[in-house]
Amino acid sequence: MRSFDEDDEDSDDSEGEFADEGDWYASLIAGERVGEWLDVIEEETKQQRSNDDEEKEEEEEGRRNRRRTKNDDDKRFRSAIEQLTKHVEEDEVYGEEAEVAEAERILSEALAKVSLTTNIDDDEEEIEKETSNSSSVQKLLRQSLEAIETHRKRKKNVKTYAMKNGRVEVSILETKLSNGVGGKLWKAALLLAEQLDDKEGEPKDDDDDDDGVIIDVKDKTVLELGAGVGLVGFAAAKLGAKEIVLSDFEAPLLEALAESVERNGSEKTTKVRWLDWRADGASNTEKTEPPDAFLALEKEDTYDIILGSDCLYESHHATLLPKVINKRLSSSPNARCRLLGAVRNREMLDQLIENFRKFENLRATETSVAKSERLNYDGGYVRVDIKRKSF
Ligand SMILES: C[S@@+](CC[C@H](N)C(=O)[O-])C[C@H]1O[C@@H](n2cnc3c(N)ncnc32)[C@H](O)[C@@H]1O
Known part of the structure; x- marks a missing residue:
């Protein structure tokens, strides 16, 4: 019996043509990791919403402390988006798992939220920093959404x-x-x-x-x-x-x-x-x-x-x-x-x-x-x- 892809009649049998236990474990691991990255993204999106409300009432000192933590959260947030994008681009299994875990919806919500989050109470320097931070995060989120869309559009x-x-x-x-x-x-x-x-x-x-x-x-x-x-x-x-x-x-x-x-x-x-x-x-x-x-x-x-x-x-x-x-x-x-x-x-x-x-x-x-x-x-x-x- 000979097999070939629809648009590649000469392709011969190759590694990965059949499902095996290794593929099954790979899909479990990918699912878990995608889930972790999306949790971080969702968490940060929610966090930003509550921060916006609270920040208005905060003292200057408290605000500085919060920014320090915020920097760490930002790093995790960015890293989660970058990891997701990279893996979806490189590995079909991660694309499949991202689809199943509704990554498109989660990333779109994060994008909408990030686009709205500049604190007008901050001084000019701070606003400038936040604006540039926000636009670089928006860029990362768009890249991630693009990677998932590309995966989805790949031929059946x-x-x-x-x-x-x-x-x-x-x-x-x-x-x-x-x-x-x-x-x-x-x-x-x-x-x-x-x-x-x-x-x-x-x-x-x-x-x-x-x-x-x-x-x-x-x-x-x-x-x-x-x-x-x-x-x-x-x-x-x-x-x-x-x-x-x-x-x-x-x-x-x-x-x-x-x-x-x-x-x-x-x-x-x-x-x-x-x-x-x-x-x-x-x-x-x-x-x-x-x-x-x-x-x-x-x-x-x-x-x-x-x-x-x-x-x-x-x-x-x-x-x-x-x-x-x-x-x-x-x-x-x-x-x-x-x-x-x-x-x-x-x-x-x-x-x-x-x-x-x-x-x-x-x-x-x-x-x-x-x-x-x-x-x-x-x-x-x-x-x-x-x-x-x-x-
Ligand atoms: C290892 S896959 C083999 C699929 C296919 N026969 C092949 O050889 O490519 C096992 C199949 O059994 C099905 N299966 C497992 N438990 C089942 C159940 N309780 N009732 C009906 N189908 C079941 C799975 O959904 C899956 O399609």
Whole structure:
């Protein structure tokens, strides 16, 4: 499978093409730092408002002391704006986090406030100092706003993936990891999508009639769990599935998926639905609701094929996924579910298989996925195939 950016058809696979744990931590750290800088900016903006009122009544001595502290605050204020600008200019992740934290609003409020703050009770020298100080802060704030606007206007991160035998091409829209871990593409999705498509494939498992590597989606109904950017589901749509539901529980991911349905021209077969595994598990106690703009998966709907890539990364997923799959997999003996993911935690994976065993009409088998140079992970990848037991 080959990938290329929309306007760069020759670009080859490169570092950073896929989301990984490092990206996730980077987004957490960026979010924290952006939050700290914005807190300083907001605090100082509020401070200036109260200072203006108080200052009128202050004694000269008190005013001098306050100015000393004010100088320190000014330094922190400027440094916070400068750091924010620099990081947003240099690193996309900081731009994403600044957007999420409403930096534009906070900076605009600060700018409006700074523009109004010259103390008319001061002497001429002081007024001159304050005016020049205020205009240099205004300049910093404008630069910061510009950096954020530039980030926002950058083109949408649409990528196109061509399956290796060239039968289909899929476009995905990546957003940001702060929208949810599925905001960017994970390698497992590519591995799973290739298994839908790879007609040569690996040899079938010796001991098995039909758990071979290829899953044929033609004319089947397909549900993708934790779809993220939806590469697997769109690949199924392009490979002739009769009906595809891309599901996730994060509203921004559902929005991006809906946009991708149009971009892939899959409107006739593909729906985007909210599905929270916590709400779908039989013994659910947590109440979660679909976001306004999206419908939840119909309560009773079941599917011929269920697919999920990298859906196991928190311990409760090992309990939830078997419940959801048991509920959503058709009762037909031909129904199939495949979960494919990196082995991040062996115990969690064992727990998942164990939990499938608790359903007497499900059979789950685990198979290692052949290593590939490009799509590798230290702990390796496995696929877990689930089907209905025939009694
Ligand atoms: C690591 S990402 C993988 C995304 C995509 N399948 C891929 O491989 O690129 C895990 C996905 O599972 C989804 N997810 C996690 N917990 C969920 C839950 N309780 N209900 C539904 N989806 C969930 C996340 O929103 C995310 O899209």
